[in-house]
Amino acid sequence: MRPNDKKILEVIGLTNHYAGEPLLEDVSFSLLKGEILCLLGPSGSGKTTLLRLLAGLEDEQSGTILFQGRDIKPIPPHKRKIGMMFQEYALFPHKTVWQNIAFGLEMQNCPEKDKEKRVLAMLEMVGLSGFGNRKIDELSGGERQRVALARSLAPEPELLLLDEPLGSLDRTLRDRLTIEIRSILKSLEVTAIFVTHDQAEAFSVADKVAVLQRGRLQQFDTPENLYRLPANRAVAAFLGFSNFVVGTVDDDSVFSSTAGGIRVSQLAGLQRHHQVVLIRPDGAVLRCGEEAGLPAESSLLSGTVRSVCFQGSTYRLGVEVDEKILLFDLPIDPKPPAVNERISLVIKATAVILLEN
């Protein structure tokens, strides 16, 4: 089940402009066979453009796309063996569920018997056995999504592109389908690129995440690394982090700010020009009473509780520190402090990340 180390896709210096505005700017990355890559970024960041360039629905202006070691520029889209699942599914309204799924196989002139088997298998895989004769307009949103997935997988594409496939579904359905899609993709060992603007979705589906902003590739990493060490403030902000503290770097791996000194773990990359730190919300522990000294590699932050929000497994506290609200997630035991209570928090140095501003 482990992806072998063969590069299936290599993107080198891809650039596209439209009417003088850059849609993509010098994007490069590569992907191993069987990996799932998530393209993460806000609207207008160039995710869809990148996907369409890969699919061949648009022509690149400069740069190269190597697919299985070959430049795919001269290959027309219908011969690339790249599948795509569209945002609004783009199911054929004049065909039944069965006919939709069989379409790609028919285009390959797949023998009738194999086709039947394959469609049945696909229906079963997405949990829609017995839905073959349904019309598209008789399906619910989730069912359509599954048909779209089955349709794009049926011809066994070498690479599957998914353009915000869960965009229009409700949260619970989304969460469930995210996991289902991942397990289906993994069980078929399909290489896939998944476009989303939802980081939770990206983290739960992807092996690798590429963050795009204004057409530039900001970071390309595993979800864990991305979360632990966002490359810059913009990426961090997009990942949903908001605890940014401005200050200067001290000699002693301490970041001085108006809120006090904060110990930083990441000594290696410590540079004078780093003027912002991110404190991850999961890196704080409530300090009860006047305990003996701080644990090693940590610092102390005091402030006033302004809000308490129950989130299930944690409480999210809004703590005012030096006229700025920082957010921290605390375990539900012990009972959280009350609003307007003054508290002290122990911040683990591993949860403090220096960023380029």
Place this chain on the structure above:
Amino acid sequence: MTHNRLLTGGGFFIVQHTPLHVILNSMEETMNRISRFFGSLIVVLAVLAGNNAFAEKSITVMTHDSFNISKEVISHFEQENGVTVRFLKSGDAGAALVQAILSKENPLADVFYGVDNTFFSRAIDADIFQPYASPMLAGVPVSLQLDPQYRLLPVDYGDVCLNYDKAWFAAKGIAPPSDLTDLVRPEYKGLTVVQNPATSSPGMAFLLATIGKFGEEGYLDFWMKMRKNQVLVAGGWEDAYFGHFTAASKGDRPIVVSYASSPPAAVYYSEKPLSEAPTAAVVTADNAFRQIEFVGILKGTKSPELAAKLVDFMLSVQFQEDIPLQMFVFPANSNARLPDVFVQHAVVAEQPAIVRPAAIEANRSIWVEAWTDVVLR
């Protein structure tokens, strides 16, 4: 003014060299090239459609939509001369003539049947007919022969005049009309339907009848009174006769402009045999216009001898005797015997109103325009 005249007068020579002409030619060139490419497709289509335009020996007659003749009569000519006679119909008499004129460089047909005296001058001016003094003209009254150079030979005639519904007048106890001037009498208010001379050839003929009767000075005055007397103007003969005439359908006008030969047609085409015609024609002196139809050989025909034979045949007794029951007009050849239904029910205008063909062509638009102003606007 002088400048204009110079341009139009000497135009032919000059324009041979103008760019427009060149453009026209080059356009043709391109089109020919395209058409050669497209041609094969058309040929295939033509073959599929069973087109027998390429039959060995044939002669083509161009005519108007109202032309008709019996099958046996034409077969007789075909067998005698070993030839197929093709007919082409191209709209009403006016439209057919315009098409013959437009195609004079490369004529569609050998013989043209159906120029009438209202279009006579136009046909002569366009110079599309070649002279042929048929020996058969001996049987045709001189009064019908308008062309001394024998380019157009009279072949049939019909008198355009008033028709009225006998039963309607009998029922109402009103005397039926016997003269055009009757129409403007108060008791005839709202009884008459005529055709628009701008769009109908009997309408034009009837306008000419009024011009012949009242003169150029008096005809508008007559029509002014007609308008006051609520004359109804229909677009064409079909509409006037079948749409408004009480004797032909559920119309409300007992007087209609039609032909002197319409009463026999009404008898011939009645649902049940009639001993008496339901309608009558008013053919008293000066109250009708004689529409004479001519036949001519088109210049550029590839078989002039055959065309001449066909014209002779059209003027012969056999063809002429077939005309009345096929087209409901009178044969030009006075040797032709009329069928019984004509003998019993048809009348001929004794003294039709006369307007010279040249005057018709020259004044047509002025007369029609003036008529339109008086009657319709």
Place this chain on the structure above:
Amino acid sequence: MSEVQLIAEGRGKHCGDRSKHLLRWLLFSLPLLFLALFYFYPLTKIVLLSFLPEGSWQPEKISRLFSSTVYLRILWFTTWQAALSTLITLGLALPGAYVFGRYTFPGKNLIQALLTVPFVLPTVVTAAAFRALLGQNGLLNGWLMSGFDLSSPPIRIEQTVYFFLLAHVFYNYSLVLRIVGGFWAGLDPDVRAAARMLGASPWQTFRRITLPLLFPAIGSAALLVFIFCFTSFGVVLILGGPGYATIEVEIYRQAVQLFNLPMAAALSLVQIAVNFLLMWLYARLDKRSKTTFYSDGATGSAMQPVLKSQKAWIGVNVVFMVILLVSPLMALVMRSVTGEYGMTFAYYSALFTTQTRSVFFVEPISAVSNSIGFGVAAMLIAVTLGLLASTFLASARSKGTSLWDAVIMLPLATSAVTLGFGYIITLNRPPLNLRDSIVLVPIAHALVAFPFVVRCILPSLRRIPQSLREAATLLGASPFQVWRYVDLPIIMRAILVGSVFAFSISLGEFGASAFVTRPHTPTMPVAIFRFLGQPGDMNYGQAMAMSTILMLVTCSGFWMIGRFDSLRKSVGTGV
């Protein structure tokens, strides 16, 4: 601007790689060639010849065009009557389009077929039908006079504006019904529901949501109706009376009666210019308002009426249609079996006997088969060309598109007399020696029907979301396969509608009387005209009988197409 929008707009540019561009023009080359050969070439040559007889320019022949107000008045009359006819037709037919688009009910197929029959009827016959109903001695006046004890007929519409407006509605009702109805069926009901939930009243929903969404179809239909009424010849001439003249009538008068070809050509150009301007404006507007919205159920799923109010609404509409459109047809049928002495089938039996001995006599059955043969040929040509041209127009998003769109519509707006004369002087040499060829008949019919087909297909084609084609492409479909398996089935209904009208245009012989014909292969309308050319009960009766046969043939043809459509749908989903 959002990403999606940027991409959507960029698509035309980025995707326009050379081979695709070439392919598009290759598709368009056939319709273009057809237009060039059978429209632009003859038209240009006749116009040049008219303006330059013997090569010289004779301005005095058309000086009256500018010096007299008569022509301005004619232009004004032509325009307003066309605009008014279009508005009235739209107003009356839109409710019908709604009912036909949204609901299924018993007899729907038959009614729809009947409603299309007027389209093929010659004007003289239509006039006869309306007179039988509304004339001075017509049925309605008869009833009113006896019912209310009146001495004179209360309804007098003979030779009035109302008469030909009524006739224009009669002719064009089905056009709006079919084009808009088909499109309406494809609108997602959810959108209307959404609007209602946002607090819009039914009327507001219609005005603010449904109407804008329907615009492409309404525009298409309105444009066709307008052009038809603008170039109206027989209807205005016969029903309006000679007091009213359209430009088309004046062109005929100038060309044929007065032999003033320069004036006829100038008026033809005016007519073309006015319509071209309108069509170009419309094409631009249509492109801008292009709605990408599409329902998954858009193959046209009409439903059974459930509520009482729905049933009542359908009932009201159907009754209205029957009164307006079907009753004149019935009056015609009645007339064909009513003789001077009561009920008779004499006219029908006379149709089948050779009593005239004429060289041109044909059995009615061969007139029927001639008509159908020409109709099918014209339909095939028009639908092929229309499909190609629509595909070209729908795939392009450049500025030139609206211009091409308008160019395609030109034949519809062109005087038949002018074009007919153009054929005489152009198609006169091999291999295009077609002036008197039987092939010219379907070609001339197809020339008029082709713009129709485009107007029927284009809105549906444009409505298909690009993503459907892209999805098919990425599933391995070549451009042709995409067209074959995605575009074609989705626009099938529109193609059927286009075919119906192409066939009807050919059956009704629009404007074809100006062309040279071979009298040995008469069509049904020609046969009708032959009967009406001479006096006599039998002639009139046989004309009515022949008209009834024309109606029957047309109606059953459309009914079968309707059946085929339903059959196709049930087969399509029954896998």
